[in-house]
Amino acid sequence: LTDLSTTCTVDGVRTQVNNWRTTGQSIAFVPTMGNLHAGHLSLVRLARSVADRVVVSVFVNPTQFGPGEDYARYPRTVQADRALLAGAGPMADLLFTPEESEIYPLGVEQAIRIVVPGLGDELCGASRPGHFEGVCSVVCRLLNVVSPDVLVLGEKDYQQLTLIRRMVLDLNMPVRVVSGPTQREPDGLAMSSRNQYLTPAERMLAPRLHATLETVRGALRAGRKDYEKLNALAIGTLERDGFKPDYVEIRRGVDLAVPGDDSAAELIVLAAAWLGRTRLIDNLRA
Numbered sequence: 001l002t003d004l005s006t007t008c009t010v011d012g013v014r015t016q017v018n019n020w021r022t023t024g025q026s027i028a029f030v031p032t033m034g035n036l037h038a039g040h041l042s043l044v045r046l047a048r049s050v051a052d053r054v055v056v057s058v059f060v061n062p063t064q065f066g067p068g069e070d071y072a073r074y075p076r077t078v079q080a081d082r083a084l085l086a087g088a089g090p091m092a093d094l095l096f097t098p099e100e101s102e103i104y105p106l107g108v109e110q111a112i113r114i115v116v117p118g119l120g121d122e123l124c125g126a127s128r129p130g131h132f133e134g135v136c137s138v139v140c141r142l143l144n145v146v147s148p149d150v151l152v153l154g155e156k157d158y159q160q161l162t163l164i165r166r167m168v169l170d171l172n173m174p175v176r177v178v179s180g181p182t183q184r185e186p187d188g189l190a191m192s193s194r195n196q197y198l199t200p201a202e203r204m205l206a207p208r209l210h211a212t213l214e215t216v217r218g219a220l221r222a223g224r225k226d227y228e229k230l231n232a233l234a235i236g237t238l239e240r241d242g243f244k245p246d247y248v249e250i251r252r253g254v255d256l257a258v259p260g261d262d263s264a265a266e267l268i269v270l271a272a273a274w275l276g277r278t279r280l281i282d283n284l285r286a
């Protein structure tokens with residue numbers, strides 16, 4: 001086991017990070033909601049490769065869940081997370097597991113929020129109103145606590161990645177954002193803490209989300225530009241497979257804008273779909 005310190009206080013993080021800074025070491029930060037899997041670990045490994053020290057946070061952020069969403073049942077497995085990080089070789093140096101009151105000292109109701117206009121209300125923001133406001137609010141708070149040189153995020157949550165890059169730019173936040181690719185199960189299903197909600201029958205169907213995105217990607221690579229038609233076809237496929245899709249959309253990779261006939265733009269296809277009580281998201285760059 002490696003030397004993994006754990007703290008649940010803002011002061012604890014700041015003291016450790018200041019010690020590293022005074023000896024000239026750089027810091028990378030991987031925020032998570034815990035229930036760590038190989039996708040998270042790939043980001044910790046990436047963080048390790050871009051900085052001298054790695055801080056990982058585990059915090060199930062209440063402000064990014066809407067009413068009726070899975071905040072109460074979201075898997076909380078901090079002891080296992082800690083063991084996984086400590087047992088994974090020399091990867092993380094500090095685990096931050098704050099209580100809600102450390103991150104929201106005035107309480108969630110009084111919390112100052114970051115408004116995310118435009119893209120914040122599209123795609124996942126359309127089905128989850130206020131979600132990205134909660135995401136940006138918590139990432140801003142965590143960055144103020146950790147003050148890392150590098151923020152490491154997963155491409156699995158591509159809209160989140162895009163919006164956090166936008167926040168960092170717009171608020172002149174002194175941090176570099178680095179992203180890592182989506183880690184998948186052997187059958188193509190993107191790894192996610194929410195996969196464990198799936199029944200065995202749903203788990204069998206779940207890889208069809210990725211397969212459907214691959215079909216769309218194939219069509220885009222073959223030169224098709226009838227994006228609306230491709231979106232609609234993919235939604236039909238998912239419905240026939242037993243999903244309830246929230247959306248399938250082809251967007252520009254650089255900013256998630258709706259693509260025009262500007263054929264040079266790099267494209268990405270993104271989807272969110274329900275299987276029973278579980279909401280799955282995924283994306284593929286064309």
Ligand code: AMP
Pocket residue numbers: 031032033034038039040042043152153154155156157180181182183184190191192193
């Ligand atoms: P979460 O714990 O779901 O909030 O995710 C924490 C970080 O891990 C985010 O930056 C996610 O994009 C990233 N992440 C989640 N799942 C994966 C995956 N399958 N592959 C790579 N990164 C992931």
